Each structure stands twice: as C-alpha cells, then as structure tokens.
Amino acid sequence: MHWMIVIPLYIFGSITLLLSFILAARLLRLRVPLDPLVTGASACAIGLIIVPLAAGWVTVDAYTGRVLLVLVAASFALAGVDTLLGSVMPLPLDEELREGEPAGGSTSGRAASIE
Helix, strand or coil, X not given: CHHHHHHXXXXXXXXXXXXXXXXXXXXXXXXXXXXXXXXXXXXXXXXXXXXXXXXXXXXXXXXXXXXXXXXXXXXXXXXXXHHHHHHHCCCCHHHHHCXXXXXXXXXXXXXXXXX
C-alpha cells in the first residue's frame, strides 16, 4: 500500500511538466502541437519517478506528501502564469486547448464518425 504514493506523484508530475512545456513553448513562441507535449510530459514523469527507484538512488519513503504538495502548488502556479500570459502571448496551441471548438485542422474519418 505504501507504493500507492507513486500514482498521485505521476499524475501531478505529468500535469506540472505539461504546464512547464506549454509555458516554455509560449515564451519561446514555438508552434508545437499538444500531443507531443503530453507524451513528453508523461514519459518524463514516469522517468523521474521510476528511474531513481529502480537505480536505488532513493527509496519509496523519499516520496512523501510534502513532495506531492510541492507538485500541486507548482501546477497551480504554472497554470496561473500560463493563464496570465495567454492573452499577451497567444499560441496556436491555445486553439487545441479550447473545449468544444475545432483546432482548425481536418478531422479523420474515424473521429468524424464518433462525433
């Protein structure tokens, strides 16, 4: 049961990394689609949690609620900064993130049949 701390760490780690990647893309004015950012954030979060455990650098006892609290606070802070910069530095990525609106691209046949 002690290993269950890894699940919320992965979730909030992925969210924090994704927001970091989006913020970096916004500041550098990169035209990056959302899919590679999500994949990269998930892969990095898994790597940052599993590799130190597998290599024996840390034990699962090192992953405490404080670490989780820092990740939650960082994700809220990064979301706030991204929201503030969104109106000043808009990105094409913002169109993908809007709910219910198409990103301007074509929809594949399978996706169109689901709608």
